Amino acid sequence: MLSELSTDALILGAGSAGLACAEALHKAGIPFRVLEGRDRIGGRAFTDYGLAPELPLELGAQMVHGRHVVTHQWIREVGLSVRPWPVSQRALFSVDGRLCRLPWLAFPGYPGFGFRSFWAGARTLPRRLQSATAPDVSLADFLEREAPPLGARRLVELLHAHVYAADADEIGVLGPGEEERRAAEEFGYRNFRLEGGYTELFRRRAQAFQDRIHLGTTVRAIRYDEAGVTVEAGPADAADPDVFRARAAVVTFPLGVLKAGTVEFDPPLPESKLAAIRRIAFGQGYALQLRFAGSELKDRLGDFSMVWGGGATTFHRPGVLHRNVPEVISAFTVGREAASRSLLSASDRLQATVAELSAALPSGFPVGTVASTSVHLWPQDPFARGAYSFLPVGVGPEERQALAEPVGRTLYFAGEATEWHGDSATIHGAIATGLRAAAEVQRELQLQAGRAPLG
Numbered sequence: 001m002l003s004e005l006s007t008d009a010l011i012l013g014a015g016s017a018g019l020a021c022a023e024a025l026h027k028a029g030i031p032f033r034v035l036e037g038r039d040r041i042g043g044r045a046f047t048d049y050g051l052a053p054e055l056p057l058e059l060g061a062q063m064v065h066g067r068h069v070v071t072h073q074w075i076r077e078v079g080l081s082v083r084p085w086p087v088s089q090r091a092l093f094s095v096d097g098r099l100c101r102l103p104w105l106a107f108p109g110y111p112g113f114g115f116r117s118f119w120a121g122a123r124t125l126p127r128r129l130q131s132a133t134a135p136d137v138s139l140a141d142f143l144e145r146e147a148p149p150l151g152a153r154r155l156v157e158l159l160h161a162h163v164y165a166a167d168a169d170e171i172g173v174l175g176p177g178e179e180e181r182r183a184a185e186e187f188g189y190r191n192f193r194l195e196g197g198y199t200e201l202f203r204r205r206a207q208a209f210q211d212r213i214h215l216g217t218t219v220r221a222i223r224y225d226e227a228g229v230t231v232e233a234g235p236a237d238a239a240d241p242d243v244f245r246a247r248a249a250v251v252t253f254p255l256g257v258l259k260a261g262t263v264e265f266d267p268p269l270p271e272s273k274l275a276a277i278r279r280i281a282f283g284q285g286y287a288l289q290l291r292f293a294g295s296e297l298k299d300r301l302g303d304f305s306m307v308w309g310g311g312a313t314t315f316h317r318p319g320v321l322h323r324n325v326p327e328v329i330s331a332f333t334v335g336r337e338a339a340s341r342s343l344l345s346a347s348d349r350l351q352a353t354v355a356e357l358s359a360a361l362p363s364g365f366p367v368g369t370v371a372s373t374s375v376h377l378w379p380q381d382p383f384a385r386g387a388y389s390f391l392p393v394g395v396g397p398e399e400r401q402a403l404a405e406p407v408g409r410t411l412y413f414a415g416e417a418t419e420w421h422g423d424s425a426t427i428h429g430a431i432a433t434g435l436r437a438a439a440e441v442q443r444e445l446q447l448q449a450g451r452a453p454l455g
């Protein structure tokens with residue numbers, strides 16, 4: 001045991017939820033420390049500034065989803081800005097070797113598409129999904145039963161695969177439908193790119209309390225009772241961890257880390273919490289950034305935002321509507337394919353990705369030369385173990401609420417998977433949970449005020 005450090009609150013993890021919680025406690029004047037296993041803050045928000053310095057590239061969270069979410073306020077307050085990212089408006093869909101833009105899918109002439117198909121995919125099916133009744137089935141079974149036109153099926157699969165980072169046979173219908181009803185804003189139609197990148201956003205937000213953040217401090221054990229919390233944490237390779245004591249602790253680890261059981265809870269977490277950890281699912285995904293030599297794609301395809309050929313990868317173009325930026329494609333691969341490709345060598349992964357892009361383009365179309373790449377493989381990352389959470393068959397948002405529930409008066413929970421109002425799997429959802437946990441801790445510490453200080 002190297003040293004013993006006491007404070008009022010410990011925040012475990014310095015991602016969006018942990019930093020939002022820290023900022024709120026800082027403003028409230030409550031002493032706290034943040035313990036973070038990585039050598040950086042931001043968690044699943046992580047920007048690459050090296051591949052194309054003119055165009056910061058997101059390896060984790062890609063966009064700001066929605067016009068009114070709290071992330072915009074966070075961005076404005078630290079002097080950064082956003083730019084609209086017209087994902088669907090300028091998307092190209094590959095249909096039987098032809099590329100077409102979204103509105104044109106509504107017109108006959110594209111096999112499997114046409115007006116009926118477009119309307120079914122954009123309106124009828126999403127509404128039927130939202131009003132589906134028990135028993136719950138997987139999205140794949142639901143689509144099988146509804147037997148929509150091919151184009152409609154493709155549109156729905158595309159949206160769901162990327163919202164949930166999972167395959168259609170893994171995603172439930174009732175749970176996600178309830179979440180969509182609860183969400184404050186319709187998901188997916190208004191998206192923005194954070195100029196400057198998420199890493200810079202969190203660096204600026206944390207500036208006021210950076211001396212309270214312990215980087216390279218991996219939590220190994222959390223021992224708690226009604227008197228307080230003792231956390232053992234330190235560099236991953238250290239024989240003896242440091243010991244941190246506090247009246248309360250906020251756990252913000254990703255669901256993947258909680259599922260893996262690499263952090264010991266003593267006493268073990270209650271069964272309701274363990275059941276929630278088991279039942280909520282954790283999706284897989286990563287964005288492989290491809291920097292091309294030259295801008296052949298833009299020259300030939302115009303200023304497009306995305307290409308999708310029906311597979312596990314959507315090929316986003318972060319430089320859409322920018323002038324004079326290098327040609328970069330963010331290949332966002334999700335689901336089982338992301339998990340298995342993350343195990344490949346870098347060159348085999350690149351080859352598989354370029355082959356998928358090539359298959360989405362008309363036959364003989366030159367893909368161009370990939371000059372350099374960048375990626376963070378979330379499925380292989382011990383501090384994430386995947387991308388973000390989703391509700392599988394038979395699981396509703398009440399499981400997220402059970403995950404968020406404090407244990408006794410000393411252990412609190414935040415992080416995107418604990419968001420039960422329809423905004424899980426996002427930065428703004430994670431921020432909201434950090435603020436909620438900060439309020440819970442503050443209330444408890446106020447109740448405790450007048451008790452003897454920690455010895």
Ligand SMILES: Cc1cc2nc3c(=O)[nH]c(=O)nc-3n(C[C@H](O)[C@H](O)[C@H](O)COP(=O)(O)OP(=O)(O)OC[C@H]3O[C@@H](n4cnc5c(N)ncnc54)[C@H](O)[C@@H]3O)c2cc1C
Pocket residue numbers: 012013014015016017018035036037038041042043044045059060061062063064065217218219220252253254257263285286287378382383384386387388414415416417424425426427428430
């Ligand atoms: C590829 C990808 C694309 C995404 N796209 C978007 C998007 O476009 N828009 C959007 O809004 N959201 C997106 N998301 C989701 C968004 O990134 C997450 O919802 C959000 O970052 C989660 O924040 P969090 O604080 O809950 O968790 P995290 O950011 O994961 O923070 C948890 C922290 O705990 C730390 N930790 C874990 N284990 C330990 C331990 N034992 N000891 C100490 N520290 C530990 C981790 O290092 C991490 O810093 C995306 C995510 C991924 C992976």
